[in-house]
Amino acid sequence: MPLLKKINQVLVVLLVLLACLLLHISLKASSQPKKVYRQSHHFAAGSLPAAEAETDDVIPVIICASEERTGASMATINSIISNTDASVFFYIVTLRDAVKIARRYIERTMLKGIQYKILEFNPMVLRGKVKPDSSRPDLLHPLNFVRFYLPLLGISHRRAVYVDDDVIVQGDIKDLYGIKLKAGHAAAFASDCDLPSTHEMVRSVGMQTTYMGFLDYRKQEVKDLGINPNECSFNPGVFVADITEWRRQKITKQLEKWMEENFRQNIYSSAMAGGVATPPMLIVFHDRYTTLDPLWHVRHLGWSPDARYSESFLQGAHLLHWNGPFKPWNYPAVHWNLWERWFIPDPSGRFVVTRPDGDS
Template identity: 65%
Template sequence: MRTVDQEQHFFCHNKTDVAWEKMSLLRKINRVLLVLLIFMVYLILYSRMHRAPPAPSHTDIRAESGVVGGAVGGAVAEMAEAEEDILVVICAAEERMGAAMTTINSIRSNTEANVFFYIVTLHDTVAYVRQYIEKTELKDIRFKILEFNPKVLKGRVRPDSSRPELLHPHTCLRKALLPLRRAIYLDDDVIVQGDIQDLYNTKLKPGHPAAFASDCDLPSEVVRTMGMQTTYMGFLDYRKLEVRELGINPSDCSFNPGVFVADIETWKRQKITKHLETWMQQNFKNNLYSSAMSGGVATPPMLIVFHGKFTTLDPIWHVGHLGWSPDTQYSEASLNEAQLLHWSGRFKPWDYPCVHMELWEKWYVPDPSRRFTLVRPNS
């Protein structure tokens, strides 16, 4: 006869097994692909070191290229390789498809630069991505769809039943083309009000593989409501010896991984991806940071690996945490000056309640299939 603890362990263990077997559930989890994509970008960048593709049977990602109504395949690959192209990587989760398309539309509408989008999604969502693009004003964008296979996630993260939607942080990608010297990653809860060319041209300090937005640069009223979530203490478990041995001051300012510019050569030279993988494995073994405490397992390894060696983005290129509270309003001046707005947090601009929804909705492209709809007070 099992004890209560044994019953709970048995239940959680079997619940986890079922979750891995039913990978279709990933399509119903709002945040999973956002977390996946952060680490996907790391490995795409790292893949530049591995020119030879793996055997097809081991492919974790499949690329489908296109300029809707125009060339596909090799022609698109050639365009993506142009030095003047700005590569933007973004995720397109099924339940947040309208969000990703809004981000894309805000970028294309505010620049004359040549932008090439890498759009990452699951197999069952590829057709949805294409339809959204083909049947809307986005039909002129240049893009490549990266089809992600979530089965490779099994065994790479420690289950945490308190926040199951944040448990999918990492996988190994062995096949992707990224020949450019740098790339931009954006979460799908972002709109770009400025020229993406300016963000792309961010000058990184010598030896810095990436530029992030420091949480020290948040407005004071936002910092007060966020508490420890603006410092390393809010993400790492300082009760663990491995964390304390890092020598990182727990009051050091954290940074936001939802927007960053990466220098590929420096990233490769410093073996950033290998270090990130190491810390993911360490957490799997020793549970160095809980997803409940840190809001997911994507940010902490980045905070560790990039501590002291990232360039800080100009604050106007990341006015963030607009989704932290449905009540905290930003000043009109700061919103107008902002080149990029980020609704990081639980309260998203396509949902309700949320602050400053009208700024996001300005770039919203309605879903031609009507699967993605806005939630508003009168809806």
């Protein structure tokens, strides 16, 4: 009996120690920030990882590629490399289900010579920050929030260009990349109050171009910001980011703060003009961003299947953005011919372009 009692005591001690060890591991894990991405290196044949390193002649471009819109991302990439002689390095951010799709799209098409890295975004970092909204569920896709986490993507460059996947670049990307940011500014955006042609388009489709269109000014949290509701907004679908300054100012933490605030207080909604990814950017970068040349972000092409810009104006634009529900790979859409010239058919047949006659 004494021996059995001693064995039981030893077992109790071991169980206590094991419980303490498990508690320690759990607390340590919970104290660590969730990893934003998992990297998957896939470089073009003949290129070296060194091409990704910080150099003056390499332009880093960040673009997301969702499973259902990979073909759109590839059209954007094609338009960029076709209109520059600069060396461009693409950070292609996607979710786990589309990593192989994106890689195969590149390897089996004319894009196989590009320099790139595929990064798998971790949607768990958005837990407690984004709530479901049925009005425009497409705006809640996890990849819409990649732009909030640029310094955490493992990018080795001091600055980078971010572009949405419904963009076509007609100018030389090195001119956009080379913009001089004002001291203390972490990014450059296009103001929503820039070109007369844009104003006409905005009026015709009923788009909002002020903070009132993105924030709920009935909420005290919004009133306390002291931002004039009639002040011009900006579009975060295309921007140049100073990664070093972004990190220094803890921009990502600030953006997450407002995401969490909205999760609790509903201070903005995707039923309003800009969904849930634009309002935090508008708040954090208010009066703290450099303005892009408006021809480097001609937008609203996707807001109406009827409202059109003049062809001469679009020919002179450096970048076209089909923000809105009417995308150029679907029908109905406007100015889709300017997008389709850069489209590369999906070798797997997943991404299909629809046109008025029903042909794909």
